[in-house]
Amino acid sequence: MNVVSLHVATNETGPIQLLGKLLAPRADGQFEVEGEKGATWLCRRAASCLLRPEVGDTVLLSGPDRFRLFLIAVIEQVDPRASCIEASGDLTLSSIGKGTVSIQSDSTLLLHGARTLELRAEQAKCTVDEMQFTAKSADATVGHLRIIGKILESVTDRIFQMTRTALRLVDEVDQVRAGHLDHEAQDTVRIHGQHTVVTGKDLVKVDAAQIHMG
DSSP states (O other), X not given: OOOOBSSSOOOOOSOEEEEEEXXXXXXXXXXXXXXXXXXEEEEEEOTTOOBOOOTTOEEEEEEEEXXXXXXXXXXXXXXXXXXXXXXXXXOOOOOXXXXXXXXOOSSXXXXXXXXXXXXXXXXXXXXXXXXXXXXXXXXXXXXXXXXXXXXXXXXXXXXXXXXXXXXXXXXXXXXXXXXXXXXXXXXXXXXXXXXXXXXXXXXXXXXXXXXXXX
């Protein structure tokens, strides 16, 4: 692939290094850059230039000759408020040894995966002031789950639980409001209180092979 000056002919045959203004990206992956002397050059983006060049940026071109010219760095952005780190394939941020990798934002931090978002670690900590979680479905497999809070509110159409043993301790008032309430035990049902009241508006029925009162 030949890279030549578009507007001004040049007889340079040795190494080239110049500053220019990015005019436009091309469909074939090359860039049109206007040099300081008015010549327009075609170049490819160097693999080491991870900051995506934008139209109007001041860029540095370098190459062994005019046929092998590369955009190696963005020197000055036309809009420094928006930057994009871009790679053509897989991108990995790696710290050798026991180093720490930090991603920090003074305003908003967004993580987006078009197909999959995967988080994996031996330990994880999440501390936020407020959180909103929205999902079509969620599956969780947890060996031990402990929740400590002041208020727990749950609004759902249906709750289904299966457990071998359940224990609930309520210090003050435990209330249930239901259209129909059905409790069934295979062995023993025990209801005990200092004062126990069982009332029915129309009917109270006690049925058993033996009934002991007193």
